[in-house]
Structure formats: structure tokens, C-alpha cells
Amino acid sequence: WKSPSQRGYDENDLPKELEKIALYDAGREKLLASGYVEVGMDHFAKPDDGLAIASQKGTIHRNFMGYTTNHNNTLIGLGVSSIGDAWSSLAQNPIAVEAYLERVEAGEIPLVKGHLHTERDLVIRRAILDLMCGFHCELDMLKDRKERETVIARLSEHLADDLLTVTEDGIEVKPQGRAFIRTIAMALDDFVWNGTSAEQMFSRSV
Structure with missing residues (x-):
């Protein structure tokens, strides 16, 4: 906030973790029941909308402003x-x-x-973008045992809840895991993992 006086509430007024999940689930169910389709993280569109069509074709893109049909x-x-x-x-x-x-x-x-960006940054950026846009990614670095073990450790909470699968080829997010795509993608981002545990990261995102 530019000025504290602009904020008319404090943290106690905000919904807690389980309440936020319930709100998201209720909104998602309402949108899907109304004919919308899921096109990415927290985004929905009518089937004949350009975003939905791009999502079906695998050409949807995401930038700082959100999802777009133009890459x-x-x-x-x-x-x-x-x-x-x-x-x-x-x-x-x-x-x-x-x-x-x-x-x-x-x-x-x-x-x-x-x-x-380094070459590694660009590889990870591509994988994160694929996760955000299509809920799956191919990632050759997972063929390396140490790299795969690191990613699996970071995703331990998600794996325990059956939200995704991790293989030597990449990551596949299950339908029930789409609401958590932000933290799933964060598992690939070394910059946010400085002494942070998987449980802390999972809880922080809810």
C-alpha cells in the first residue's frame, strides 16, 4: 500500500488457509458448472474464447500480466x-x-x-512456463538422479497428496493438483529455495 491509511483491515480480517481453499474450490466449481474451462493458474474462459482455444492447442503463453494468446x-x-x-x-x-x-x-x-539468465535459468524458465500453461513439462535435467531427488524432496507434500507425478522425463500435474500449480512450479526455482523446507513452502502458498 502507498499509505497505511489506505488499508482498512488487518491480517485477522483475512481468510485463513482452509477458508481460502474452500473459497477457491467454490469459485472453481461455480465457473466450471457455468460452462467455463480452466486455462491456467486461477484463470477460466468460455470454450470459444481465444484463451481457451490457445490452451487446447498448446499455444497459450504467460507473462507478467497473466495469460495471453500471443507469445x-x-x-x-x-x-x-x-x-x-x-x-x-x-x-x-x-x-x-x-x-x-x-x-x-x-x-x-x-x-x-x-x-x-544463465543457460540453466532458461531451461527452468521454459519448464515453469510449460507447467503454468499446460500443467505438465518435459525436463531433461530430471534424468540426473541428484536433480530428480532434489525436485522430489521439494515436492514431497504434493506427492503425498497425490497431486502430481515426477518421472525422468518431467512433471505431470493431476487435475486435483492444478490449484497448487504455483508451488509445484516453484519446486524448480532454485532462487526461492534458500533453506526453505517443502512443508514451509507448501503452507506459504495456501
Whole structure:
């Protein structure tokens, strides 16, 4: 929040974990019963909608803004705190209006931080994107026993609840696991796993 006074509630007013799951399940059932189809994480569309068609064809894409029918490797971020994406790298503008305007008025490109992906980053990025868009991914690195054991350990809570399968070829998310696709995908992201246990990560996402 820009100003604390804009927030008229505290954490005690928010639904707890089991309540959030119940709300999601109720909303999902209502949408499916109304003729919508699931096209990705928390997204639904009518069968004749472009997103649903792209999902069926396997061409749906996801970027910072959500799901789209257009896959473009270049996304230019304009404005305060926006993030630009060149597929092999990311760059962010200043998050404060004053700092952003100062850079722009000085004729400078308003970038404050960025990241250049390694080859491993790009492989994992592709796999995460496939999970987010199609609920499955092929990942050759899982043929390596240590890599597979690491991913399985990170997904132990999900596997115990029969939400997915992990093989040497990749990950397949079962229908009952789709609501947890965010943390399933996070199992591949080394950047978020600094001393975090599978139980902590699973609980944090609910």
C-alpha cells in the first residue's frame, strides 16, 4: 500500500488457509458448472474464447500480466516499477515515482536492477512456463538422479497428496493438483529455495 491509511483491515480480517481453499474450490466449481474451462493458474474462459482455444492447442503463453494468446519474447515495461523482459534477461524500473521521473527527465533509461539468465535459468524458465500453461513439462535435467531427488524432496507434500507425478522425463500435474500449480512450479526455482523446507513452502502458498 502507498499509505497505511489506505488499508482498512488487518491480517485477522483475512481468510485463513482452509477458508481460502474452500473459497477457491467454490469459485472453481461455480465457473466450471457455468460452462467455463480452466486455462491456467486461477484463470477460466468460455470454450470459444481465444484463451481457451490457445490452451487446447498448446499455444497459450504467460507473462507478467497473466495469460495471453500471443507469445512474444520481448516485453517492454513502461512506467514506475514495471519490468521489461527480453526472455534471456529481465530489467526493472524504479519503484518510487520520484526516482522514476528524475531518471526520465534526465534523459536516462530508468532501469535500477536486472538479471541476465544463465543457460540453466532458461531451461527452468521454459519448464515453469510449460507447467503454468499446460500443467505438465518435459525436463531433461530430471534424468540426473541428484536433480530428480532434489525436485522430489521439494515436492514431497504434493506427492503425498497425490497431486502430481515426477518421472525422468518431467512433471505431470493431476487435475486435483492444478490449484497448487504455483508451488509445484516453484519446486524448480532454485532462487526461492534458500533453506526453505517443502512443508514451509507448501503452507506459504495456501
